[in-house]
Amino acid sequence: MTTTSDKSMVQTSTYLCIGCPLGCRLEVDEDVGTHTLVEVRGFSCKRGKEYAAQEHVAPQRTVTTTVAIAGAAWVRLPVKSSKPIAKSRVQEVCRALRAVHVCAPIHLGDVIVVDVMSTGADIVATCDMPVLGSTGGDAKCNAS
Ligand code: SF4
Numbered sequence: 122m123t124t125t126s127d128k129s130m131v132q133t134s135t136y137l138c139i140g141c142p143l144g145c146r147l148e149v150d151e152d153v154g155t156h157t158l159v160e161v162r163g164f165s166c167k168r169g170k171e172y173a174a175q176e177h178v179a180p181q182r183t184v185t186t187t188v189a190i191a192g193a194a195w196v197r198l199p200v201k202s203s204k205p206i207a208k209s210r211v212q213e214v215c216r217a218l219r220a221v222h223v224c225a226p227i228h229l230g231d232v233i234v235v236d237v238m239s240t241g242a243d244i245v246a247t248c249d250m251p252v253l254g255s256t257g258g259d260a261k262c263n264a265s
Pocket of ligand 1: 164
């Protein structure tokens, strides 16, 4: 039970759950004195409750971007992180991926970068990228 004086120590933050298209509006109460979560409201499932607490304490994001590829029909290969990483490190990881160049063929799920920037997440290909003009065989590549 929360008293009136205790209530003045509680700060409410709101988040939009991205767990599904329902988009529940989540509220997180934090005791500003002890920095502990008091209550999470607005969720329609357990996933939303967990998301709200995670988003409030240590937000994470899955990185989705592209890296340069040579020898394929396209010049950029779509990639993503194998798991969410700290939101605060997303830009740093994206900057590092600008220097990555790979060669066709690449297959869906291929690991492009292991443990990117020591985040614990790998960067993996999200589609097949065969050699230009072939059905997926190896070819010479000058990417560095
Ligand atoms: S709380 Fe559950 S039902 Fe609501 S948006 Fe999140 S995942 Fe969907």
